[in-house]
Amino acid sequence: MDDGLFTKAGVFRQGTPDPAPRFAGLPKYNFVYGHNDPEQVPASALAEAAHKVLSQSGKLLGMYNLGQAPQGHDALREFVAKKAATRSGIACGAEDVMITSGSLQGMDLVNALFIAPGDTVIIEEFTYGGAIAKVQRLGGRIVAAPLDEGGIVIDRLRAILERLKAEGTTPRYIYTIPTVQNPTGSIMSLERRHQLLDLSREFGVPIFEDECYADLVWSGERPPALYALDPSRVVHIGSFSKSLAPALRIGYVIAPWDVLGRxxxxxxDAGTGALEQMVVAEYVARHFDDHVDDLRAGLGRKLDVLVDALSREFGTAAELYRPEGGIFLWLKLPDHVDVRSFAATALAQGVAFNPGPEWACDPEGAKSHMRLCFALPTEETIREGVAELARIAYEATGVPERSANRPRA
Amino acid sequence: MDDGLFTKAGVFRQGTPDPAPRFAGLPKYNFVYGHNDPEQVPASALAEAAHKVLSQSGKLLGMYNLGQAPQGHDALREFVAKKAATRSGIACGAEDVMITSGSLQGMDLVNALFIAPGDTVIIEEFTYGGAIAKVQRLGGRIVAAPLDEGGIVIDRLRAILERLKAEGTTPRYIYTIPTVQNPTGSIMSLERRHQLLDLSREFGVPIFEDECYADLVWSGERPPALYALDPSRVVHIGSFSKSLAPALRIGYVIAPWDVLGRxxxxxxDAGTGALEQMVVAEYVARHFDDHVDDLRAGLGRKLDVLVDALSREFGTAAELYRPEGGIFLWLKLPDHVDVRSFAATALAQGVAFNPGPEWACDPEGAKSHMRLCFALPTEETIREGVAELARIAYEATGVPERSANRPRA
Structure with a gap:
């Protein structure tokens, strides 16, 4: 017997990735990956919901999709439609909703529908790193839409669309996270939403709207979704990962049937996990609004702690983009600092953050940025972790020069 | 405003599918799609397991992958490794197991690792229709391995491998369902398993082993898995869809890290649904063996009813491949009958079956075959449905000429 076929060259297709590293446990100061606050997961209520719905309807698990439409569990789609109406201003029914295995599956399916190799898409200049990676894996070309504190800068997007049109290129979509943008935390105003839809009409470009964080706006107030304003040109995705629990993999797409049916x-995949759909449907029907109010308040307190710690440890060296909601904060260090220079060192010392380049269409242009997720660590861990981060950054770059208003050196 | 961007030509990438039809409900006599018996879903015990594990550990849902390895929930991987040892003879640990969102995700990931457009794979001549479709979507070329009542016919497979080698082709893998083959229901003997592995060594071709149905062998006895006999050249997948409930989407891959890590x-996908993993892990640790014994007995009774009904309604016109376990029966009508000629009529009259061509590498060569899943319908529904099927087949093809030992005409 030889020593194994899978170590031989050529046994896999070309271009396969190297094996992933073995899991090494979570870092002590964990500011990455969109975890939520475990203390805010409504474990008891989920346990009760699970017991009730499985006792009553568990036998339906014997049929693929519970014997219901492959689009997803009826009760959950009905809730999503109701939530879309009350929170996002969307007029739709359960028939317009498709449940997915997390919004990432929705993103994969939408990308597969629109993008062939060489196709162009427009993505906000700073955005969810996975959105960039998924387009790149399909061979798509990414053009960045500039952002300011109010979301996409419309005039600059118009100039981009005109330039592309002159080249003969119609982008496949404009991907936007208009309500609690990832990573900047901004909310696009109603006026800009209308302007963006006007550009969609003028240039014939669909809009791909991601509302993963929209239930976590601090003020509870937000403009209607882009889909609410014109469903004929928008594909809308969302998730319960951020509003309930990320280890649940329940997302959704809302779109016209021309899109949804495709x-x-x-x-x-023979359906999204139905046990999770049943339990979530049972839980959210009774508890969603109250839960989200509590969660938001708790996250807001953690954000305050993070901002306070950053101010103390980094002073004016860190420019903070205080988010309008959500679970992360985007910040910028002085232009000469490249956060990649100390990311690995920090991780080795137990401090994990998202370097700006991983969250940007133009990595070099975001080298001084970083994203900090604040939902998982406790308030004490946030304080300690930010102090550690400042120490490590200073040792690598000389920034911040001052912490707690005293020179570090 | 125009009447919608998504009705316009060219808005999607080329080659996108037409929209799926809206869900029209399940057929009355439902012999398709691998449903299980709802009465055999342990709803109460699942409800208890869910209540217990969510009460104890529900807060972990606040972290992606419960804060554990992205490979899957620790307790579930430990159970899978234990089950693989006791039932399939596989020596492995939790570190060799990856949990997937159904075995279909495992199949997708394995295909993506091995198959580039134009690559050749070997698949059993009759097989799971989805396995064929997935390879075709990736541009793979399928070569059929002939089957008899003992699984792959080794001499004929050797001839195929020699012919391909002479062409300069090394197939990417040999896909086999050795234990309760889908659709024939056969079990490959230990001798043939060794012979198949010898061919793998001689020709340098990996084996892709699918054990979805292996926990449902009537006798409870089966040879070791191919992976048990030589893990250095086999990728092994399995599932809880058939042994517990199909609407749960929990499958697994067992493979060396050279494969698993890739x-x-x-x-x-940011992890497979963790609530399902937690509940399944809690349930199976206490109840799996007893549950599978009960399920097998119930399925065996339904098979008896199906065989009895087919004998009564089709007599000698139907050649039955009585399965060694599982949830389906493969049968063949006389050579001149093309079951596709009445499949749509049957469905319109509430009788759904899988036409042989959908379960075959060479569709024309299976035109007289069909697959009947017997787990979902009640015994009475099985009897009625088979009578309806005989009537519809007779009206379309003149076969069966006799039912209940009397001429139909």
Whole structure:
């Protein structure tokens, strides 16, 4: 017997990735990956919901999709439609909703529908790193839409669309996270939403709207979703990962059937996990609004702690983009600092953060930025972790020069 | 405003599917799609397991992957490793197991690792239709391995491998369901398993082993898995869909890290649903063996009813491949009958079956075959449905000429 076929060259297709590293445990100061606050997971209420719905309807698990539409569990789709109406201003029914295995599956399905190799898409200049990676894996070309504190800068997007049109290029979509943008935390105003839709009409470009964080706006107030304003040109995705628990993999797409029916035709996974759908449907029908109010308040307190710690440890060296909601904060160190220079060192010392380049269409242009997720660590861990981060950054870059208003050196 | 961007030509990438039809409900006589018996779903015990594990550990849902390895929930991987040892003869640990969102995700990940457009794979001549479709979507070329009542016919497979080698082709893998083959229900003997592995060594071709149905062998006895006999050249997948409930989407891959680590690197879904993993882990640790014994007995009774009904309604016109376990029966009508000629009529009259061509590498060569899943319908529904099927087949093809030992005409 030889020593194994899978160590031989050529046994896999070309371009396969190297094996992932073995899991090494979570870092002590964990400011990455969009975890939520475990203390805010409504474990008891979920346990009761699970017991009730499985006792009553567990036998339906014997049928794929509970014997219901492959689009997803009826009760959950009804809740999503109701939530979309009350929170996002969307007029839709359960028939317009498709449940996905996390919003990432929705993103994969939408990308597969729109993007062939060489196709162009427009993505906000700073955005969810996975959105960039998914387009790149499909061979798509990314053009960045500039952002300011109010979301996409419309005039600059118009100039980009005109330039692309002159080249003969119609982008496949404009991807935006208009309500609690990732990573900047901004909310696009109603006026800009209308302007963005006007550009969609003028240039014939669909909008791909991601509302993963929209239930976590501090003020509870937000403009209607882009989909609410014109469903004929928008594909809308959302999730319960941020509003309930990320280890649940329950997301959704809301779209006209011309889109949704095609996504369905490509969803060859024999359905999204129905036990999770049943439990979530049972829980959210009773508790969603109260839960989200509590969660938001708790996250807001953690944000305050993070901002306070950053002010103390980094002083004016860190420019903070205080978010309008959500679970992360985007910040910028002085231009000469490249956060990549100390990211690995920090991780080795137990401090994990998202370097700006991983969250940007133009990595070099975000080298001084970083994203800090504040939902998982306790308030004490946030304080300690930020102090550690300042120490490590200073040792690597000389920034911040002052912490707690005293020179570090 | 125009009447919608998504009705316009060219808005999607080329080659997108048409929208799926809206869900029209399940057929009355439902012999398709691998449903299980709802009465055999242990709803109460699952409810208790869910209540217990969510009460104890629900807060972990606040972290992606419960804060554990992205490979899957620790307790579930430990159970899978234990089950693989006791039932399949596989010596492995939790570190060799990756949990997937159904075995279909495992299949997708394995295919993506091995198959580039134009690559050749070998698949059993009759097989799971989804396995064929997934390879075709990746541009793979399928070569059929002939089957008899003992699984792959080794001499004929050798001839195929020699012919391919002479062409300069090394197939990417040999896909086999050795234990309760889908659709034939056969079990490959230990001798043939060794012979198949010998061919793998001689020709340098990996084996892709699918054990979805292996926990449902009537006798409870089966040879070791191919992976047990030589893990250095086999990728092994399995599932709880058939042994517990199909609407749960919990499958697994067992493989060396050279393979598993690469599958992990491609699994960009932020984890398989952790609530399902927790509940299944809690349930199976206490109840799996007893549950599977009960399920098998109940399925065996339904098979008896199906065989009895087919004998009564089709007599000698139907050649039955009585399965060694599982949830389906493969049968063949006389050579001149093309079951596709009445499949749509049957469905319109509430009788759904899988036409042989959908379960075969060479569709024309299976035109007289069909697959009947017997787990979902009640015994009475099985009897009625088979009578309806005989009536519809007779009206379309003149076969069966006799039912209940009397001429139909």
């Amino acid at each position: 996504l369905m035709a490509s969803k060859t | 599958l992990m690197a491609s699994k960009t």
